[in-house]
Amino acid sequence: MDRLRLRFSALRADAFLVTHLPDIRYLSGFSGSAALLLVEESQSTFFTDSRYTLQTRQEVQGCRIRIAKHGLLRALSDLLHPRRGRLRVAYSLAHVTVAQRAALLSGLGQRVRWVDGLHSVEELRAIKDPGELAAIRDAAELSSDVFRAIIPNVKPGVSELDLAAEIDHAIRRRGGSGPSFDTIVASGPRSAWAHARPSSKPLGKNELVVLDHGAILRGYSSDMTRTVFLGRPSRRVRQLYHAVLEAQEAARAAVWPGVAAGEVDAAARRVLRRNHLARYFTHSTGHGLGLEVHEMPRLGRGEATPLAAGMVVTIEPGVYIEGVGGIRIEDDVVVTSTGAVELTRATREFLAL
Numbered sequence: 472m473d474r475l476r477l478r479f480s481a482l483r484a485d486a487f488l489v490t491h492l493p494d495i496r497y498l499s500g501f502s503g504s505a506a507l508l509l510v511e512e513s514q515s516t517f518f519t520d521s522r523y524t525l526q527t528r529q530e531v532q533g534c535r536i537r538i539a540k541h542g543l544l545r546a547l548s549d550l551l552h553p554r555r556g557r558l559r560v561a562y563s564l565a566h567v568t569v570a571q572r573a574a575l576l577s578g579l580g581q582r583v584r585w586v587d588g589l590h591s592v593e594e595l596r597a598i599k600d601p602g603e604l605a606a607i608r609d610a611a612e613l614s615s616d617v618f619r620a621i622i623p624n625v626k627p628g629v630s631e632l633d634l635a636a637e638i639d640h641a642i643r644r645r646g647g648s649g650p651s652f653d654t655i656v657a658s659g660p661r662s663a664w665a666h667a668r669p670s671s672k673p674l675g676k677n678e679l680v681v682l683d684h685g686a687i688l689r690g691y692s693s694d695m696t697r698t699v700f701l702g703r704p705s706r707r708v709r710q711l712y713h714a715v716l717e718a719q720e721a722a723r724a725a726v727w728p729g730v731a732a733g734e735v736d737a738a739a740r741r742v743l744r745r746n747h748l749a750r751y752f753t754h755s756t757g758h759g760l761g762l763e764v765h766e767m768p769r770l771g772r773g774e775a776t777p778l779a780a781g782m783v784v785t786i787e788p789g790v791y792i793e794g795v796g797g798i799r800i801e802d803d804v805v806v807t808s809t810g811a812v813e814l815t816r817a818t819r820e821f822l823a824l
């Protein structure tokens with residue numbers, strides 16, 4: 472919260488209203504599903520409802536607590552309305568709905584001047600502290616274990632949904648609070664859908680299978696992808712796999728403090744272009760990872776954000792070819808003063824099962 476306060480003068484704000492739950496969790500410790508947090512220069516006020524009275528007592532630190540009886544926005548209005556003068560309150564435009572904004576404006580009309588808070592909290596979140604790094608490392612380790620454990624279940628006749636269910640079960644059995652996003656199992660032609668949902672389709676012989684999964688542990692996410700082959704891959708498929716692997720290695724080697732995020736993406740794209748595969752790489756190379764499974768920084772084309780020690784990002788180039796299938800290899804790395812250090816540890820060898 473003190474780091475957020477340091478930004479008040481640049482934002483020309485007296486306070487910051489935090490509405491996005493992962494941001495609230497980051498600043499206060501609260502892991503529930505309904506809250507507002509008002510950070511002012513001299514104090515912070517946390518608002519939730521009566522479902523969370525006990526949980527708040529245990530989790531929330533560094534704030535006054537208000538249990539709202541008639542809605543969180545109303546409680547906020549009740550707090551600010553008696554204030555003298557006009558308060559300049561920043562908020563993140565991306566995380567307030569049109570309806571919430573209308574309620575804030577009607578409830579606080581002349582009392583508050585709302586100002587753009589930019590991505591202030593998300594920027595703070597991009598650099599992880601040692602406790603956060605330990606949580607992400609453990610989540611990544613858990614996912615690597617899950618991948619190793621489910622390999623024997625990856626066989627012809629098992630449906631994509633069955634396999635996804637096995638993965639989700641394995642996550643919880645290892646202490647994860649759940650998958651960090653809907654587990655992807657995509658086989659054969661469906662593997663060419665970069666974000667396929669698992670279907671009742673059985674895995675078939677001589678098919679690519681993309682397994683993309685992540686776990687939440689102590690609130691923090693991991694995210695990893697492996698692509699395996701059922702049967703004996705053709706020369707063409709092996710070449711595709713090795714091009715994606717080489718692209719991933721090039722991107723990982725480009726990770727360094729001070730390097731623009733877009734340079735990491737460019738490194739992966741250069742390798743695929745040399746292999747005449749650039750047009751099959753239809754997404755960005757990676758994204759930040761933390762309390763959310765997609766957060767800052769984005770490792771996309773032309774992204775100027777400089778990487779910094781303590782950031783955690785995914786490196787996940789892929790190619791998706793209609794009629795052939797898709798191949799993606801994804802690992803989580805932390806940016807350190809000596810380059811990328813890997814957090815996910817499963818083999819990247821092309822497994823033919």
Ligand SMILES: [Mn+2]
Nearest residue numbers: 694785787801
């Ligand atoms: Mn990812």
